[in-house]
Amino acid sequence: MVEYFNIIFLETYKILFLLVPVLTAVAMIVWLDRRVWAFVQKRRGPNVVGPFGLFQSLADALKYLFKEIIIPASSNKIIFILAPVVTMTLALIAWAVIPFNENFVIADINVGILYIFAVSSLGVYGIIMGGWASNSKYPFLGAIRSAAQMVSYEVSIGVIIINVLLCVGSLNLTDIVLAQENLWFVIPLFPMFVIFFISALAETNRPPFDLPEAEAELVAGYQTEYSGMMYAMFWLGEYANILLMCALGSILFLGGWLPPIDAFPFNFIPDSLWLIFKMLFLFILFALVKAIVPRYRYDQLMKLGWKIFLPLSLIWVVITASYLFYFDLLPGNKL
Amino acid sequence: MLAHSLFFYVFSFIAIFSAIMVTASKNTVHSVFFLILDFISISCLFIMIGAEFLGMIMLIVYVGAVAVLFLFVVMMLNVAQQKKQWFSSFGSSKHIPLGVLISVIIFFELIIVIGGWKYKPEVVSSITKSQNTLESNTHSIGNVLYTDYIHLFQLSGMILLVAMIGAIVLTFRKRAGLKRQSYFSQISRERSDSVYLADVPNKKGVDIDG
Numbered sequence: 386m387v388e389y390f391n392i393i394f395l396e397t398y399k400i401l402f403l404l405v406p407v408l409t410a411v412a413m414i415v416w417l418d419r420r421v422w423a424f425v426q427k428r429r430g431p432n433v434v435g436p437f438g439l440f441q442s443l444a445d446a447l448k449y450l451f452k453e454i455i456i457p458a459s460s461n462k463i464i465f466i467l468a469p470v471v472t473m474t475l476a477l478i479a480w481a482v483i484p485f486n487e488n489f490v491i492a493d494i495n496v497g498i499l500y501i502f503a504v505s506s507l508g509v510y511g512i513i514m515g516g517w518a519s520n521s522k523y524p525f526l527g528a529i530r531s532a533a534q535m536v537s538y539e540v541s542i543g544v545i546i547i548n549v550l551l552c553v554g555s556l557n558l559t560d561i562v563l564a565q566e567n568l569w570f571v572i573p574l575f576p577m578f579v580i581f582f583i584s585a586l587a588e589t590n591r592p593p594f595d596l597p598e599a600e601a602e603l604v605a606g607y608q609t610e611y612s613g614m615m616y617a618m619f620w621l622g623e624y625a626n627i628l629l630m631c632a633l634g635s636i637l638f639l640g641g642w643l644p645p646i647d648a649f650p651f652n653f654i655p656d657s658l659w660l661i662f663k664m665l666f667l668f669i670l671f672a673l674v675k676a677i678v679p680r681y682r683y684d685q686l687m688k689l690g691w692k693i694f695l696p697l698s699l700i701w702v703v704i705t706a707s708y709l710f711y712f713d714l715l716p717g718n719k720l
Numbered sequence: 721m722l723a724h725s726l727f728f729y730v731f732s733f734i735a736i737f738s739a740i741m742v743t744a745s746k747n748t749v750h751s752v753f754f755l756i757l758d759f760i761s762i763s764c765l766f767i768m769i770g771a772e773f774l775g776m777i778m779l780i781v782y783v784g785a786v787a788v789l790f791l792f793v794v795m796m797l798n799v800a801q802q803k804k805q806w807f808s809s810f811g812s813s814k815h816i817p818l819g820v821l822i823s824v825i826i827f828f829e830l831i832i833v834i835g836g837w838k839y840k841p842e843v844v845s846s847i848t849k850s851q852n853t854l855e856s857n858t859h860s861i862g863n864v865l866y867t868d869y870i871h872l873f874q875l876s877g878m879i880l881l882v883a884m885i886g887a888i889v890l891t892f893r894k895r896a897g898l899k900r901q902s903y904f905s906q907i908s909r910e911r912s913d914s915v916y917l918a919d920v921p922n923k924k925g926v927d928i929d930g
Contacts, residue, residue, distance in 0.1 A: 495856045499776035506784025
């Protein structure tokens with residue numbers, strides 16, 4: 386019995402050690418997003434609360450906490466309350482398999498990449514539930530749009546992941562990073578990296594693909610009826626998902642925690658910092674895209690997903706597989 | 721081992737409970753949510769017996785894609801009304817024999833399968849390949865699927881492809897008078913296609929349609 390408690394205590398400690406930094410990072414990243422957005426438009430952005438406005442997100446969170454939670458009378462109450470909880474939970478549980486360095490990962494499972502893929506494909510339920518349970522036109526439209534959008538772009542993300550897996554020969558995220566010791570996959574698979582980045586934008590409902598919450602057409606999409614802390618939970622979940630996509634992108638293509646060159650000034654910096662740098666780099670790209678690209682029309686979005694990205698990534702699977710097969714580079718039967 | 725069996729009972733209880741609720745709940749959307757819960761707990765059971773690949777694929781395919789489309793259809797069509805009628809109207813009793821027949825068939829199939837497992841274990845071991853415990857089960861599935869059963873695998877792929885093409889052909893219709901965007905014609909448009917210089921006679925105007 387003591388043994389069980391020991392295990393539970395140790396695991397809880399590890400989980401807290403991961404989740405508290407992740408949640409803090411989410412708050413900081415919201416600030417960074419708004420700052421980058423503002424700098425592109427020659428504004429200052431939030432710069433009042435704390436140094437450089439760093440505590441703006443904390444102030445926002447406090448404001449949300451003290452606001453009243455309004456539940457619409459005609460809504461489906463259980464599902465209405467469940468929706469932000471589902472979004473938030475799914476955004477956080479995926480972090481369990483992200484390796485920050487060779488030893489620090491909470492669950493080093495064999496099918497890590499499939500787990501992340503499964504959890505991110507479940508993410509659509511938070512949005513559908515929220516949109517449907519609100520029992521109102523705009524949230525429902527937003528929910529239906531996002532369902533179609535996320536299902537479509539998941540397909541191309543799946544095919545891109547297959548490309549990487551062909552080069553690695555394992556579904557374990559640590560193995561995927563270790564396979565890039567000599568060459569980051571962003572170099573041989575550069576077109577796939579670009580498509581992955583754009584699909585990740587669509588998957589996390591970021592601009593230019595933020596049609597589920599297109600404020601010009603749908604008020605705030607699926608979040609229209611939400612207020613107070615429930616709205617903030619959607620918001621936190623969304624940003625945690627964005628951060629997760631950045632982490633996934635850096636693990637699949639940018640070599641995870643590996644330094645660019647394994648020589649003195651680079652390998653002096655701790656491994657996990659490298660992963661954080663890469664995630665920040667990808668996130669700043671996300672923020673820049675938000676600032677400079679106008680929103681897509683819905684039919685253009687679907688066309689891009691099904692008629693361009695899917696065939697392109699499928700063709701690339703064939704090319705990668707034939708190349709590896711011809712030059713006998715296919716990874717063997719690794720455990 | 722205690723925790724293992726505890727989790728097994730928790731997940732299987734949730735699976736059975738949600739399977740019952742799929743048919744029992746009045747609201748159709750709730751039924752779909754219970755179906756999703758059922759899928760999730762079944763995939764947990766898969767993971768518990770060490771078939772982590774199957775469990776994850778179950779989550780991705782059924783929960784991530786199929787159930788979303790279910791939910792889509794159920795939310796769009798007002799099935800809730802129909803379901804209420806189905807259960808409460810006078811004509812509901814005529815569906816009972818069919819339902820009973822199907823349940824009896826499924827029940828006997830299950831008995832045959834489980835009975836075979838229980839009383840003739842050599843049948844199971846003769847048609848299944850023993851797993852090499854040294855490799856992960858993703859590798860084992862791949863090794864069997866792409867070598868011994870490649871024809872069956874491709875056949876099932878063909879069946880899915882035919883079904884997909886059939887569905888597209890059935891629902892695809894070209895409507896007349898619909899304006900479509902063509903990137904090609906937009907990009908390849910020249911100045912001469914749309915702009916010309918006209919000498920406009922005084923007080924007569926120019927015929928813009930010509």
